[in-house]
Amino acid sequence: MITQRVMYGSASYGKTAFFARGIQMDDNGNPIVVRTVEKYNADAKSWTMINGMHKARNYDETTNSWELIPDMLKDMTFITPSQSPPLIAVVDDNLYMLETSLNELRVYDINTNIWKKLGVVPVSANTTFGWGTAFKSMGDRLLVVGSSHSWHRKGIVYSSCPSPDVEEQH
Structure with missing residues (x-):
């Protein structure tokens, strides 16, 4: 992962896995909320940071964007x-x-x-x-x-x- 975290949300689609939010420790050992989203491509064995989300949304890989689902x-x-x-x-x-x-x-x-x-x-x-x-x-x-x-x-x-x-x- 690009950003180390625990208690994150994850989902997979085909050979792509998505990891969102979670908790990490700051330099003083205090827990902070991670707001980033990353995807892992199993074929390329690579991580990519993608746009973060703040509400329930649908991710469109072709446009690399999130669509709000109210x-x-x-x-x-x-x-x-x-x-x-x-x-x-x-x-x-x-x-x-x-x-x-x-x-x-x-x-x-x-x-x-x-x-x-x-x-x-x-x-x-x-x-x-x-x-x-x-x-x-x-x-x-x-x-x-x-x-x-x-x-x-x-x-x-x-x-x-x-x-x-x-x-x-x-």
Whole structure:
């Protein structure tokens, strides 16, 4: 990475990965918010600094710019300020979110600006406010790693080939 950071947001599309915001330590050891966005090209094995963003936006690689998507997270439930940032992944040009307070898998409909509920995932992201839960794309699949709902809290890996056109998938 060009800018070292922790607790950053990340997303991948094909062989390109994006890393946004996060926390780094200043010279005195105090945490500061990183406002930059970087992309990594796996073919070229190179990092590029791209324009930062301050609101929910859509990135256009052809123009190297961000497009504002108003109220994109308006349906997101925030139970506590200590809740993790939204867990987002892209599969087959569709944007998916794990709504951690409800353990719900959702897909974004760009035409209606609505997150459509697809179903509940078998992880307990809600008990840790989303922290410690991984939500990533892997080819044509979504991968969720977290702990189970059961009382002994075993670690589980959940994989799914989602369909944005079907509601209430399991």
